[in-house]
Amino acid sequence: MKLLSKKVKCNAHGQDSSYFLGWQEYEKNPYNEVRNPRGIIQMGLAENQLSFDLLESWLAQNPxxxxxxxxxxxxxxxxxxxxxxxxxxxxxxxxxxxxxxxxxxxxxxxxxxxxxxxxxxxxxxxxxxxxxxxxxxxxxxxxxxxxxxxxxxxxxxxxxxxxxxxxxxxxxxxxxxxxxxxxxxxxxxxxxxxxxxxxxxxxxxxxxxxxxxxxxxxxxxxxxxxxxxxxxxxxxxxxxxxxxxxxxxxxxxxxxxxxxxxxxxxxxxxxxxxxxxxxxxxxxxxxxxxxxxxxxxxxxxxxxxxxxxxxxxxxxxxxKFTKTYVSENRKRLKHRQEMLIRGLRNAGIRCLESNAGLFCWVDMRHLLSSNTFEAEMEIWKKIIYEVGLNISPGSSCHCAEPGWFRVCFANMSEETLNCAMQRIKVFVNSECKTNVNGSNRNQFWNKNSRRKSLANWVFGQSFHDYKYER
Structure with missing residues (x-):
């Protein structure tokens, strides 16, 4: 007997998109600088957390x-x-x-x-x-x-x-x-x-x-x-x-x-x-x-x-408050965007030139094993599970070209962003090293020992308690 409406079973919500799946993985193992320093850093959330002090100051002055x-x-x-x-x-x-x-x-x-x-x-x-x-x-x-x-x-x-x-x-x-x-x-x-x-x-x-x-x-x-x-x-x-x-x-x-x-x-x-x-x-x-x-x-x-x-x-x-807030918030966003771009550039990754928002459109096409969306998903899974960063693959945004990712920069502290950039730099270096040595990319990422080796490089040698969820 069909007791529920068609809407209940409709899959058009998009909850199975990699955009939302990345969030689910983050929620299982969220990064915290003190309590869980080996967790996943949320870089898929377009949230502006840079100017709360300005809001709180206004609230304190307007009881x-x-x-x-x-x-x-x-x-x-x-x-x-x-x-x-x-x-x-x-x-x-x-x-x-x-x-x-x-x-x-x-x-x-x-x-x-x-x-x-x-x-x-x-x-x-x-x-x-x-x-x-x-x-x-x-x-x-x-x-x-x-x-x-x-x-x-x-x-x-x-x-x-x-x-x-x-x-x-x-x-x-x-x-x-x-x-x-x-x-x-x-x-x-x-x-x-x-x-x-x-x-x-x-x-x-x-x-x-x-x-x-x-x-x-x-x-x-x-x-x-x-x-x-x-x-x-x-x-x-x-x-x-x-x-x-x-x-x-x-x-x-x-x-x-x-x-x-x-x-x-x-x-x-x-x-x-x-x-x-x-x-x-x-x-x-x-x-x-x-x-x-x-x-x-x-x-x-x-x-x-x-x-x-x-x-x-x-x-x-x-x-007076709105003028100050808008101006100062823009300055902080520009500084934070420059931090992300600089960190990615140091890792050999470039971004689309941008001037607004809470994210960058990041080009990782050179890291793909092939020019396919399957290869994009392969890289995305590595970045979530081995590197510990939740970013949004371009395919979730219906991009026609594989290898692009949306990376957010305003929903975290500067220390957390620096940590994320260090992780991605180690990841890219390990990819390049593997390719130079002539190793097969798929074999590299299918071997648990090599995954743990990368994890140790990224998070430090005490990584034995980290859990992989595939």
Whole structure:
């Protein structure tokens, strides 16, 4: 007897992706400098932990906001009771102004066009429900965030058709790639409802160029489809060129109050820019009143608590704090990215040149035994089990070329990052030594004694208690 729904058995969630499997291995054996120095270091988590001291300093200086008080009087009861699901006006105003600040005050955003959601995950899925029907398709440039297979497809039954980008031009979006993806959808009898991009890109760590943005706007105008710009990393641009929002492009083209004005939608969240993913604060920005209305109704299933909104409205309204925070956080990100690049370079590994985000797109093609995704998975397993680093293989991001990996750098201390770089350097040196000696790569990695030998080089001679889980 079938007692459960089809959704329960649907495997479109993507939980079996190597992206999520790497997390599972990390959780079995997490690194800790004191308690478990031989554990797996988490470098697959795009989390911003570099500026907590700035947040904590503000909280210490604003006890009323933390204690849910206004002018010294408690407003806990007011916040704890039922609220209008459209959100607190003060918070929406503060969020819209913060988004403008991040965009260099080159755009003007209306708080009434914002829909609050429980994170960007909820925002992206809600837009899928608003813009497309089951079986319709969205085009996404590759490589893309592995979680999109869950966020966009699992409950909505939307299809993703990749826009194939490659390393020959730095994985930039081209007109021919857009057209080919559209034709591929037509060959599969899929109705294309839009394009979704991340700007800055996850996992590439680059901002979209003005040429790419104009290309996208012209494309969706010609096809009569939507564009979703996921700008969750917009406050994390620490090198030139500067971030350009698609909304700025529309304003520069004087597209206000035209049809295309309603075809472009922005997703945002405070999870990355403020480093508070646990607060679950996301947003949709759309000029289409019907989309705003429908998305607001859907937000009932994933509201942001009024207590969270009150606290953050006070924080974001402090312009002196936000300006200092954004500036200092960018400096710290740049320093940390340079640490990672320098450490990888010392190990003979290069990265795609990047200017934003919490990760680098790392080129390990020269370490593959063959130019295949099977060889990529072989290297990935070695790095997790023998080296003790959880990084995300390019195949989990739907990259068309084997040998690329996303490596995060902002969710750990500098000491932990240095430890990770030492491990990877020893790993690469051992690979090169093995190849010079003429040993067969597969035989090398299939022999437990050689694996333990590498482990001893990486972690020290007292590695006998480390457990391999294959």
């Amino acid at each position: 009323d906001a933390v204690g849910f008080k206004k002018n010294g009087e408690s407003i806990l009861k007011e916040l704890a009771l039922h609220q209008d699901y459209r959100g607190l006006p003060a918070f929406k105003n503060a969020l819209a102004e913060f988004m403008e600040e991040i965009r260099g005050n080159k755009v003007r955003l209306k708080s009434e066009n914002l829909v609050l959601t429980a994170g960007a995950t909820s925002a992206n899925e809600t837009l899928m429900f608003c813009l497309a029907d089951p079986g319709n398709a969205f085009l996404l440039p590759t490589p893309y965030y592995p979680g999109f297979d869950r966020d966009l497809k699992w409950r909505t039954e939307i299809q993703i058709v990749p826009i194939q980008c490659n390393s020959s031009n730095g994985f930039r979006i081209t007109g021919s790639a857009l057209e080919e993806a559209y034709k591929e959808a037509e060959r599969r009898n899929l109705k294309v409802k839009g394009v979704l991009v991340t700007n800055p890109s996850n996992p590439l760590g680059i901002t979209l160029s003005l040429h790419e943005l104009n290309l996208l706007v012209n494309f969706i105008e010609a096809k009569g489809i939507h564009l979703i710009s996921d700008e969750i990393y917009s406050g994390l641009v620490f090198n030139s060129p500067d971030f350009v929002s698609v909304m700025e492009v529309l304003m520069n083209k004087n597209y206000m109050n035209t049809q295309i004005w309603n075809q472009i939608h922005i997703v945002y969240s405070l999870s990355k820019d403020l480093g508070i993913p646990g607060f679950r604060v996301g947003a949709i920005y759309s000029n289409d009143k019907e989309v705003v209305s429908a998305a607001t109704k859907m937000s009932s299933f994933g509201l942001v608590s009024s207590q969270t909104q009150y606290l953050l409205s006070a924080m974001l309204s402090d312009k």
